[in-house]
Amino acid sequence: MSAPRDRLRIAVQKSGRLAETSLDLLRRAGLSFRASRDRLFLFGDNLPIDVLLVRDDDIPGLLREGSCELGMVGRNVLDEQSLATPGVVFPKVVSTLGFGRCHLAIAVPQEMPWGSPADLEGLRIATSYPALLAAWLAREGVAAEVVTLNGSVEIAPRLGKADVICDLVSTGATLQANQLREVATVLDSEAVLARTPRALSPLLAELAERLQARIDGALSGAQVRLLMLQAPRSALADITRLLPSRQAPSVMSLDGQPDQISVQALCHRSLDWSHLEALRQVGARGLMVMAVDQVLA
Ligand SMILES: Nc1ncnc2c1ncn2[C@@H]1O[C@H](COP(=O)(O)OP(=O)(O)OP(=O)(O)O)[C@@H](O)[C@H]1O
């Protein structure tokens, strides 16, 4: 048996739709790296955390066998592999990452009439996600033939390989280009941070928790704004009621002006001009909204 590792490993997609944003998020979490010559490994140089660059389909397996502790992967890939191998303990989702948003959808030729999933009875459905599709068909109580293809699923109906398809959609442009229309959603997906189901050494567990907290902090920092304002103390109740904030604001007295206060509150990105105008109407002045880089709860 090899010696226990003393550096944490996180797997991300080497190239493709999730690759750049995953690495960018790790940089926002404060990691910096040097690339290995073969570009399959990034060596962390400010923390004992290294990055494995792999195909996204390999990430669930690497997590399961403990070759890495964390991984960034589409929920579609993780759920497909979990469903395809029942009885195996699968990686746990520890955070949703807010990028790589897409959905797995059933799409039919534009001219095909559609009423409900029962219309799929007896049809051939092409997909790269046979386990997710089979589970959805079972839930809907529909018996259809699942035709598994590794790619170019959208052209299967034109090639006569299938009647309809089940594939990932985001803008819908690929479906439109292939004269298909979306009729039902099988799964909503986005990139997630997943963690090995294996027990970690105290050292790796501490590093994993530290990185998870930093990633969550980088993500929530992107969604919050710091609002600062001044107001008469008598307006505090109205101001608090109007703040789009989950936490109580910090309230400070202004030096030498006991009836005036300064208020600071972390607000969600939804803070817009109409919120500021409403706050001004109840007495707030000098309103300032600032971007927040990092949050550590
Ligand atoms: N159109 C889309 N819009 C947004 N996210 C998408 C879209 N298509 C796929 N994704 C998400 O991005 C993930 C990676 O997609 P990509 O096309 O890069 O995968 P791939 O071709 O399987 O790559 P790999 O070479 O790593 O196996 C998908 O599993 C899914 O979670």
Ligand SMILES: O=P(O)(O)OC[C@H]1O[C@H](OP(=O)(O)OP(=O)(O)O)[C@H](O)[C@@H]1O
């Ligand atoms: O709704 P849209 O915005 O058109 O996106 C949908 C397309 O995106 C994905 O493919 P991708 O472009 O990643 O190519 P691939 O399947 O060859 O990896 C997916 O498999 C669809 O084909």
Ligand SMILES: [Mg+2]
């Ligand atoms: Mg893949």
